[in-house]
Amino acid sequence: xxxxxEDPQALxxxxxxxxxxxxxxxxSINNLQWYxxxxxxxxxxxxxxxxxxxxxxxxxxxxxxxxxxxxxxxLITASRAADTASYFCATAPWGGTSxxxxxxxxxxxxxxxx
Amino acid sequence: xxxxxxxxxxxxxxxxxxxxxxxxxxxGHTALYWYRQxxxxxxxxxIYFQGNSAPDKSGLPSDRFSAERTGGSVSTLTIQRTQQxxxxxxxxxxxxxxxxxxxHFGDGTRLSIL
Numbered sequence: 001x002x003x004x005x006e007d008p009q010a011l012x013x014x015x016x017x018x019x020x021x022x023x024x025x026x027x028s029i030n031n032l033q034w035y036x037x038x039x040x041x042x043x044x045x046x047x048x049x050x051x052x053x054x055x056x057x058x059x060x061x062x063x064x065x066x067x068x069x070x071x072x073x074x075l076i077t078a079s080r081a082a083d084t085a086s087y088f089c090a091t092a093p094w095g096g097t098s099x100x101x102x103x104x105x106x107x108x109x110x111x112x113x114x
Numbered sequence: 115x116x117x118x119x120x121x122x123x124x125x126x127x128x129x130x131x132x133x134x135x136x137x138x139x140x141x142g143h144t145a146l147y148w149y150r151q152x153x154x155x156x157x158x159x160x161i162y163f164q165g166n167s168a169p170d171k172s173g174l175p176s177d178r179f180s181a182e183r184t185g186g187s188v189s190t191l192t193i194q195r196t197q198q199x200x201x202x203x204x205x206x207x208x209x210x211x212x213x214x215x216x217x218h219f220g221d222g223t224r225l226s227i228l
Contacts, residue, residue, distance in 0.1 A: 031214055042219035100145050101170055104157035
């Protein structure tokens with residue numbers, strides 16, 4: 001079952017604009033990860049934020065995590081046509097035998113127009 | 115180094131046949147995961163291996179699905195008596211031994227059941 005709800009389902013912007021995607025989840029987590037998927041390809045890991053972190057940066061990516069609201073956002077600044085892809089959030093549970101099991105959101109389809 | 119390799123990339127088979135999907139993880143990665151991606155269900159966890167053991171196989175949808183891993187490396191996902199609802203992209207991922215690490219995905223096997 002899907003833990004995460006992503007919003008929006010689709011986002012269309014012009015090159016150079018910023019793109020913001022949101023993710024909500026339901027259960028307690030150890031960390032939240034964002035992945036990108038280009039059409040017909042596997043997922044590529046973008047960034048991991050732990051439950052005790054509030055914000056993380058990687059290049060043009062900024063991720064925030066609010067555990068009280070069980071939500072996260074991914075901001076891509078100065079977008080490029082090459083950023084066109086589907087973006088998924090995924091949550092990892094605490095401990096037990098399932099710590100490796102990621103639960104994915106439904107994804108946001110981002111289209112960046114040149 | 116080489117990434118996660120999955121074969122075949124595409125598989126078309128008739129309903130009722132058995133299929134085997136193969137995953138070669140990144141060398142040295144002890145954790146291996148299988149996921150399924152379909153339009154209706156999104157990305158779903160199937161099974162997780164640590165070494166050759168499967169601590170969590172909670173996502174396998176029925177007893178027609180099984181998986182094994184040998185030598186702490188290659189894994190095979192087997193679907194017996196395939197049904198049309200098994201049509202999906204089957205993704206494999208691996209990660210290093212330390213827990214809560216990003217997962218590295220292969221490009222998947224697209225399975226179509228006629």
